[in-house]
Amino acid sequence: MFEGSSGNGVRARSDPIAPHIAPPRRLAPRLVLPGLQRSHEPGATIYAQGEPAEFIYQVISGVVRTITVHRDGRRIVHGFHLPGEIFGLERETIHHCSAEAVGETRLVQYPVGRLNALAERDKDAAGELWSSLLVSRDRTAERFMYIMHGTAFERLAHFLIDLAWRTRSGRRLELPMSRYDIADYLGLSSETVSRTFTALRTRGLISTSGRQVRLLSDEILRLGERLAADVEDGPHWPRTVP
Template sequence: MLKSSFREYWPACPCSLDIYSSAIRGAESCVCPMLEPNLTSQQFGSVRCFDADQEIFLQGQLADVFFKVLDGTVRGCRYFSDGKRQVDRFYRSGDIFGFEIDGAYPFTAEAVNPCALTVISAREVRQMAAIDQHLAWQLMSNAMTGMRRAVNHATVLSRRNAVQKVAAFLIEWAGDGDGGNSILLPMTHSDVADYLNLTVETISRSIAKLEQEGLIRLQSPKRINIVNFDALEALI
């Protein structure tokens, strides 16, 4: 039984990833106890967990369900005929991805690290959006925000130099660590490179440059402290 309004499902599921730690081994589907305990995977409101680097859906597949990130990080990417990869976007807690007007997913989604996702039926949501004005508004808002993001990313990709790209990326992820100015990047430099259209070498050199200039400090390759946030922003 579906609830009368999708809004009743919409608030972020309060589950944290550790609830599902036993299910993370190999994408077993599991049900979010905060939602409908008798729903199974692929149904409205259920939750699925994915291992690091596991494929969530492939570009071109029928977009019958979409997802909301509860925990973890997802990358949306496309592979080209020459084997190269473009990472269009990273999705984090609260982000929605895979919702299409109809047809197929225009990109491939993969888990960056172990993550938990709400699985939502596209058909049912489309039906509900027809009668639920608030839901329709949220979907619309999500699409518009996504477009602004894409246009903004196009700007970063085309107008910024390597150091500026990396600085913009770090600012985008600031506050995602354990509070303050500590960043814990879930993805590899290779992911970042394909997101910023740079090589791993240039990522490394740009980070080194930012550290030499005293704007950041590296605790480890993936754990970065922002020392001078304002100066970092001023670069862009």
């Protein structure tokens, strides 16, 4: 399962949001950036590492992955940016990584040079943009913690729960990214990702059909809550797969 790329974004299903995964603290900002809209084909490069960081972007539809490819060919997926989320703002004048469309993707492109004017004109917009940056920072810190200290089981479970939170998709979600994308994001091999999906299914925690995943058990939801709390309190996860 999860071979190749899908042309669809992460699509919410009709199930109501389960109490354990009601949208918490890490949702996309309400800000909608004005600017030029662009469409990108699956796999298209939005910007490349080292290029001038002249624009920021907001996802309208589809999913964007940000990546770094090392000289030896190893790839790191830094993040997946979903509809409503903003990416591409850099502290320096160049991009520190590349951004690619996972599937058919539509974006708003907004010039970095106009951010100060936007902030002066619309204080609410400035606040939402700042909130977006803080959310992105917190998500990066959280990912680092569970990749450094979590088992493969915990990493994948947390990835699925985080995706459900961010998409408001309740217990059902559809994955637009391949297992190779997920592996490079979680710091695992694609084979380990496949085995861990099997382990989650065997435990009765999820069911899958193609790219569709359904969270079946409150055990996986409680695991997600515990991992999120551990990010704030310090890591003390078990080192063995439950």
